[in-house]
Amino acid sequence: MKILHLDTNHPLLLEQFAALGFQNDEDYTGTKDEIAEKIHLYDGLIVRSRFRIDADFLEKAINLKFIGRLGAGLENIDTDFAKSKGIFLASAPEGNRNAVGEHALGMLLSLFNKLNKADREVRNGTWDREGNRGIELDGKTVGIIGYGNMGKAFAKKLTGFNTEVICYDIQGGVGDENARQVGIMELQQKTDVLSLHVPETESTINMINTTFIDGFQKAIWLLNTARGKCVVTEDLVAALQSGKVLGAGLDVLEYEKTSFETLFSSQMPAAFDYLIKSPKVLLSPHVAGWTVESKEKLAQTIVDKVKAAFIA
Numbered sequence: 214m215k216i217l218h219l220d221t222n223h224p225l226l227l228e229q230f231a232a233l234g235f236q237n238d239e240d241y242t243g244t245k246d247e248i249a250e251k252i253h254l255y256d257g258l259i260v261r262s263r264f265r266i267d268a269d270f271l272e273k274a275i276n277l278k279f280i281g282r283l284g285a286g287l288e289n290i291d292t293d294f295a296k297s298k299g300i301f302l303a304s305a306p307e308g309n310r311n312a313v314g315e316h317a318l319g320m321l322l323s324l325f326n327k328l329n330k331a332d333r334e335v336r337n338g339t340w341d342r343e344g345n346r347g348i349e350l351d352g353k354t355v356g357i358i359g360y361g362n363m364g365k366a367f368a369k370k371l372t373g374f375n376t377e378v379i380c381y382d383i384q385g386g387v388g389d390e391n392a393r394q395v396g397i398m399e400l401q402q403k404t405d406v407l408s409l410h411v412p413e414t415e416s417t418i419n420m421i422n423t424t425f426i427d428g429f430q431k432a433i434w435l436l437n438t439a440r441g442k443c444v445v446t447e448d449l450v451a452a453l454q455s456g457k458v459l460g461a462g463l464d465v466l467e468y469e470k471t472s473f474e475t476l477f478s479s480q481m482p483a484a485f486d487y488l489i490k491s492p493k494v495l496l497s498p499h500v501a502g503w504t505v506e507s508k509e510k511l512a513q514t515i516v517d518k519v520k521a522a523f524i525a
Contacts, residue, residue: 217254263410284305326348364392409429409439436461459493
């Protein structure tokens with residue numbers, strides 16, 4: 214089979230596919246139109262998030278048997294159309310779930326202990342111990358929305374912190390020894406820290422809005438290492454200003470481009486200006502699953518899934 218690679222990834226991807234007898238072709242700079250002109254030549258496509266794989270593109274991929282995406286989700290692929298064409302789809306949430314769990318925990322501990330604020334102040338000559346008094350994770354209730362690979366990885370990281378971990382998911386029976394599955398009412402009654410681990414779907418876009426936030430009995434801390442469009446930024450800012458949200462760790466933003474590679478390409482709204490200036494907010498550039506180790510594990514996961522599907 215001939216495979217076209219559209220993004221650079223760990224070299225094991227090329228090495229192991231070659232060892233399986235596949236032909237690897239690489240095109241990391243061609244435009245979508247240029248690639249569409251030759252996609253009919255290929256049996257496999259390896260992508261991250263360079264551009265959307267839509268129905269028009271897939272119509273031209275007449276020989277395509279599989280698409281492997283080195284990431285947790287498939288939201289940049291028209292999955293329904295691809296499946297209607299019999300194309301095997303493989304994503305790799307198993308490859309970066311540990312990285313996401315560690316990143317979410319790191320953000321939470323940094324927020325609770327005001328580490329970024331304290332660091333900036335000390336560097337600027339301010340020695341404010343009382344202003345940087347932290348709070349402890351011990352005894353808190355952490356609510357997780359989305360209890361798949363990422364949610365489970367985060368819950369596992371919390372097992373040594375004497376927290377109550379509860380989870381909410383649209384699928385039943387997903388709770389385990391690390392988190393008790395609850396309904397939305399109990400989630401909103403008990404949660405101190407809310408962590409999002411959902412894919413981007415019609416039902417999750419804008420799910421964290423004023424109505425949803427106001428439904429929580431306590432003031433909460435919010436972590437989002439999932440997708441930026443799950444949170445209405447203006448509503449989050451209003452909640453931060455009112456104290457309904459005590460702080461937020463955001464690895465993803467509503468304003469991200471699909472490629473995840475650039476952000477500051479246009480004038481940002483006032484809500485984003487608040488986020489970058491607020492000491493209550495910790496930001497990172499969509500890197501929760503972006504570690505040295507996960508780069509290798511993502512690639513290995515895709516190779517293994519393609520091998521299982523096509524090599525007897």
